Amino acid sequence: MTSEDSRPNFHGLDVDEVIDDLRLMLISRAIDDREIALQKQSRVFFQIAGAGHEALGVGLARHLRAGYDWFFPYYRDLALVLGLGVTPLAVLQQAVGCADDPSSGGRQMPSHWGDKARNIVTQSSPTGSQCLPAVGCAEAGRYIVRRPNLPGCTAYGDELTYVSLGEGACSEGEVWESFNTAATLHLPVLFCVADNGFAISVPSSDQAPAPISELVRGFRGLHIFKVDGTDYVAVRRKAKTVVDYVRAGTGPALLHAIVTRPYSHSAADTQAKYRSADELASESARDPIARLSAALIAAGVLTDERLDALRAEARQVVADATAAAIAGPRPDPKTVLDHVVALPDVGDEGDPGETGEPVAFGEAIKRALHEQMALDQRIRVFGEDVADARDAVLANVEGKGGVFGTTHGLQREFGQERCYNTPLAEANIIGRAVGQGVRGLRPAPEIQFFDYIWPAMQQLRSEAATTRWRSNGAFSCPMVVRVPIGGYLTGGSIWHSQCGESIFGHIPGLIVAFPSRAADAVGLLRTAFAANDPVLFCEHKHLLRQPYTVDPFPAEGYRIPFGRGAIRRAGDDLTIVSWGATVEKSLQAASRLAELDGIEIEVIDLRTISPWDHELVARSVASTHRLLVVHEDMITAGFGGEVAAWVGEHCFTDLDAPVRRVGALDTFVAYEPTLEQAILPQVDDIATAALDLATF
Ligand SMILES: Cc1ncc(C[n+]2csc(CCOP(=O)(O)OP(=O)(O)O)c2C)c(N)n1
Numbered sequence: 001m002t003s004e005d006s007r008p009n010f011h012g013l014d015v016d017e018v019i020d021d022l023r024l025m026l027i028s029r030a031i032d033d034r035e036i037a038l039q040k041q042s043r044v045f046f047q048i049a050g051a052g053h054e055a056l057g058v059g060l061a062r063h064l065r066a067g068y069d070w071f072f073p074y075y076r077d078l079a080l081v082l083g084l085g086v087t088p089l090a091v092l093q094q095a096v097g098c099a100d101d102p103s104s105g106g107r108q109m110p111s112h113w114g115d116k117a118r119n120i121v122t123q124s125s126p127t128g129s130q131c132l133p134a135v136g137c138a139e140a141g142r143y144i145v146r147r148p149n150l151p152g153c154t155a156y157g158d159e160l161t162y163v164s165l166g167e168g169a170c171s172e173g174e175v176w177e178s179f180n181t182a183a184t185l186h187l188p189v190l191f192c193v194a195d196n197g198f199a200i201s202v203p204s205s206d207q208a209p210a211p212i213s214e215l216v217r218g219f220r221g222l223h224i225f226k227v228d229g230t231d232y233v234a235v236r237r238k239a240k241t242v243v244d245y246v247r248a249g250t251g252p253a254l255l256h257a258i259v260t261r262p263y264s265h266s267a268a269d270t271q272a273k274y275r276s277a278d279e280l281a282s283e284s285a286r287d288p289i290a291r292l293s294a295a296l297i298a299a300g301v302l303t304d305e306r307l308d309a310l311r312a313e314a315r316q317v318v319a320d321a322t323a324a325a326i327a328g329p330r331p332d333p334k335t336v337l338d339h340v341v342a343l344p345d346v347g348d349e350g351d352p353g354e355t356g357e358p359v360a361f362g363e364a365i366k367r368a369l370h371e372q373m374a375l376d377q378r379i380r381v382f383g384e385d386v387a388d389a390r391d392a393v394l395a396n397v398e399g400k401g402g403v404f405g406t407t408h409g410l411q412r413e414f415g416q417e418r419c420y421n422t423p424l425a426e427a428n429i430i431g432r433a434v435g436q437g438v439r440g441l442r443p444a445p446e447i448q449f450f451d452y453i454w455p456a457m458q459q460l461r462s463e464a465a466t467t468r469w470r471s472n473g474a475f476s477c478p479m480v481v482r483v484p485i486g487g488y489l490t491g492g493s494i495w496h497s498q499c500g501e502s503i504f505g506h507i508p509g510l511i512v513a514f515p516s517r518a519a520d521a522v523g524l525l526r527t528a529f530a531a532n533d534p535v536l537f538c539e540h541k542h543l544l545r546q547p548y549t550v551d552p553f554p555a556e557g558y559r560i561p562f563g564r565g566a567i568r569r570a571g572d573d574l575t576i577v578s579w580g581a582t583v584e585k586s587l588q589a590a591s592r593l594a595e596l597d598g599i600e601i602e603v604i605d606l607r608t609i610s611p612w613d614h615e616l617v618a619r620s621v622a623s624t625h626r627l628l629v630v631h632e633d634m635i636t637a638g639f640g641g642e643v644a645a646w647v648g649e650h651c652f653t654d655l656d657a658p659v660r661r662v663g664a665l666d667t668f669v670a671y672e673p674t675l676e677q678a679i680l681p682q683v684d685d686i687a688t689a690a691l692d693l694a695t696f
């Protein structure tokens with residue numbers, strides 16, 4: 001009961017600390033109980049409890065450092081975030097959807113933590129998707145700490161990144177991708193798997209053939225620990241060992257903690273439907289609060305009366321927080337579009353100049369990458385095959401630099417820390433970029449082919465694009481995702497030739513650039529690196545070496561604001577709006593119609609499709625009175641549908657003919673050249689549609 005220095009202790013732990021932690025555990029449980037009651041009164045609209053996970057949370061928090069370490073907790077981590085200093089008021093403000101909710105301003109469900117000052121990164125809902133960003137965050141910390149002068153970036157040599165998830169979420173593939181990279185790069189990541197035996201109603205025996213601590217044994221370098229997460233003393237001891245281990249920088253660790261789930265999965269669930277009364281009763285015997293209270297009473301450190309007083313005090317704290325949260329202002333519906341995206345202010349487009357060396361599209365992008373990386377050490381380029389070669393052989397070989405050669409020479413010039421290969425895993429690439437972007441770096445991940453972007457969709461859409469909005473502007477996620485796209489390759493086929501930008505145009509928070517010539521690619525890439533939000537930068541493969549894309553390399557400072565199109569050819573009779581590879585085809589069709597039919601077509605290149613230049617299109621349609629939208633993507637739900645609908649709605653009185661579209665047939669791109677030609681829009685198709693429309 002007393003140690004050598006005669007301070008009261010409990011199993012070697014400071015009694016005051018233990019009582020404080022018990023107090024937090026009681027507050028955590030009281031918040032759950034209160035939220036459940038509030039939901040029945042329609043004061044909160046969802047509830048998911050931290051009950052059963054309290055000892056794990058407070059025990060870990062004792063050894064972690066808010067505002068120093070980085071945190072990617074999940075929804076059951078209520079006790080952990082309280083231990084890190086998040087107040088009951090902040091928790092209740094989110095639960096009731098108060099405007100003052102510091103995590104999200106009423107935008108996110110309860111228990112979706114986010115606290116900028118404490119480095120608790122805004123949380124999303126997809127299970128397990130926090131793991132790859134956590135790895136990227138740890139990776140960023142290691143990079144930043146060696147470069148102390150990077151603007152807006154701080155890191156500590158002994159920081160760690162905490163990420164937690166349930167045992168059910170461990171079935172997600174991205175989680176395994178995160179173990180892979182954390183172990184390969186020896187990153188200071190603490191994975192905490194809170195195993196309560198169920199994922200909603202699915203028992204862990206339906207998830208995997210063995211518990212997670214056994215499954216991960218093959219990851220060399222991942223240290224594995226197990227703990228009874230309902231035993232506060234055991235958690236405290238293990239947490240210290242695990243945290244010390246990860247903090248020392250030796251590598252990642254996985255803590256597999258067995259916990260309980262005394263309450264149903266969420267307020268929308270009734271666990272009595274799938275768990276027997278006996279089972280629930282035996283689990284309640286392992287309740288972490290009951291266990292710690294009983295142990296403290298047995299040790300003579302606590303009395304029943306004191307426990308009752310602590311419990312009453314916890315309820316009061318929560319009642320006061322609830323009253324304050326309910327009395328707080330409701331969010332203003334006028335703010336719903338705030339913090340979707342913050343377009344960079346790069347001023348006017350200016351003049352690209354005529355004196356630069358003439359370069360084609362691909363070469364221009366390559367040079368712009370060299371230029372931007374030289375200017376900004378926060379930029380790191382990574383992806384599949386983007387590096388040149390292993391350092392050991394680099395002096396004797398030419399270097400790969402991407403399957404299209406666009407990143408050639410970046411590793412040689414800037415080193416492996418700034419241009420490196422990743423595992424062949426697209427979610428890994430974008431997820432790690434998310435974590436790096438949140439830390440203030442300017443990651444420039446490459447997806448090798450647009451056709452393989454889908455495994456990264458979760459990270460792009462649910463993480464990168466939502467970060468700013470879901471945190472009500474507290475966090476942002478800059479990244480420049482370069483992606484070779486498109487067909488007209490003769491032989492590319494279905495998985496090397498698709499477009500599909502409309503799907504990304506449908507994602508708020510994601511900027512989509514789609515340049516068609518060299519100067520634009522440079523001007524837009526410079527702007528993309530100035531942005532504080534994710535940019536999908538589409539590089540059309542067919543354009544990389546085409547002579548018609550050649551421009552003098554634009555003067556320093558030439559940047560194109562997002563959402564500003566360009567008139568490629570002036571005309572009075574008809575407007576064509578296009579982007580990417582079909583801009584040139586539209587120009588050819590326009591020349592043909594001018595020569596043969598005397599029809600003058602105005603061709604607009606949108607250059608970015610999200611945002612897109614409504615004003616320029618409206619102005620052109622006001623003078624030509626006819627619109628044809630041409631794109632390479634399929635017609636159905638292609639982005640042309642959006643342009644056509646907007647013009648129909650806003651420029652109706654200017655129109656003398658229906659808006660028409662030309663695009664790919666509603667199928668995939670085929671391998672055999674005549675099939676590809678039949679599927680993708682050709683100059684003839686554009687010319688025919690334009691002639692029809694001009695003579696309507
Ligand atoms: C990708 C995804 N699929 C499904 C869901 C719905 N869902 C939310 S929590 C959950 C179960 C998670 O179980 P586990 O990982 O064991 O964590 P626990 O809730 O038990 O702590 C499911 C299926 C989700 N949020 N995300």
Ligand SMILES: [Mg+2]
Pocket residue numbers: 166167168194195196197198199200
């Ligand atoms: Mg579970």
